[in-house]
């Protein structure tokens with residue numbers, strides 16, 4: 447039976463696009479990496495079986511592989527409303543962040559300040575914190591220990607004329623609240639600072655529009671957005687002017703984002719990234735038919751269907767968790783998709799998170815436990831054993847209410 451409602455997401459259609467769905471597991475670890483649709487798999491297979499050679503050579507096979515990579519690169523840029531030369535596909539967000547920090551270091555003087563948030567994954571902290579050895583002052587933007595939230599009022603008190611960068615997450619992979627990225631960018635720009643936004647835990651749930659955010663740098667990982675293991679780094683043309691070239695010397699003078707990508711591409715992964723756009727197009731065509739002119743506009747409509755489904759899942763899960771004895775849900779206590787993503791971390795005092803996640807595994811519910819590389823965020827919320835951390839159930843639009851009920855039933859048994 448189709449789960450399609452006249453104006454809702456056809457969840458069964460979406461699920462049918464993902465070969466791994468139906469393997470007997472309720473996949474609830476999407477914040478660790480989403481499943482990939484067949485479109486991504488077939489593009490990767492096509493690249494490796496038909497065009498595995500040095501791209502952009504003046505031969506038919508080289509042209510084919512180059513065209514495939516170029517098309518994927520253009521699609522990802524279009525998706526996030528960026529110009530192609532403002533985007534690179536690099537190995538991962540963590541690696542891209544380190545390269546970016548290296549590229550920005552020459553513009554920083556001893557005594558300059560970088561604000562990093564306590565809510566962030568280590569990817570958007572460690573690379574900046576290491577700049578302290580060059581005399582840069584690292585300023586921590588703390589979270590509220592009870593709600594886990596970042597406050598722009600607190601940020602206002604940290605910003606000053608020495609602030610050069612504000613590094614923060616669009617949505618944390620633990621707290622999952624949606625931070626007001628455009629407002630934060632406006633505040634940072636007001637004192638002449640730039641922003642580095644980690645969109646990794648955001649981009650699988652909502653459409654990124656780098657221009658609307660007025661982001662200077664925006665990074666996310668395609669493997670959490672239905673794609674292969676690739677990191678996307680957007681750098682605005684204006685922001686690129688402040689970076690030092692990280693490529694070979696003979697590329698110096700080129701002010702495109704490629705200056706932030708020292709190594710060669712992972713060719714087949716880049717080419718396969720176009721399968722992400724194919725997926726959005728397939729969902730768009732299935733629900734809307736018609737023909738919106740740009741991928742960004744088509745994806746906008748698709749993501750609004752995703753949001754409705756995710757909100758229903760988030761509300762059901764959070765309400766169910768809150769009804770269980772002793773469970774502390776972190777972050778906003780609602781599934782409202784204007785407020786948070788359906789990535790739900792919780793803690794049960796007196797029980798280890800690892801044992802709960804393992805017991806969920808025995809019930810064929812795939813969830814995770816730990817600090818998820820955000821130990822400062824976990825510790826600041828009063829969780830004493832940071833390594834054991836929290837249990838995290840993270841959903842995407844292709845999850846179902848039946849899976850939520852299944853995980854809640856399992857938890858009732860586990861927690862007694």
Ligand SMILES: Cc1ncc(COP(=O)(O)O)c(C=O)c1O
Pocket residue numbers: 477478537538539540541567569570615617618619644646647666667676677819
């Ligand atoms: C919020 C967040 N930021 C950054 C990263 C790092 O991304 P990558 O694995 O591409 O380095 C992750 C990965 O889990 C994440 O969840």
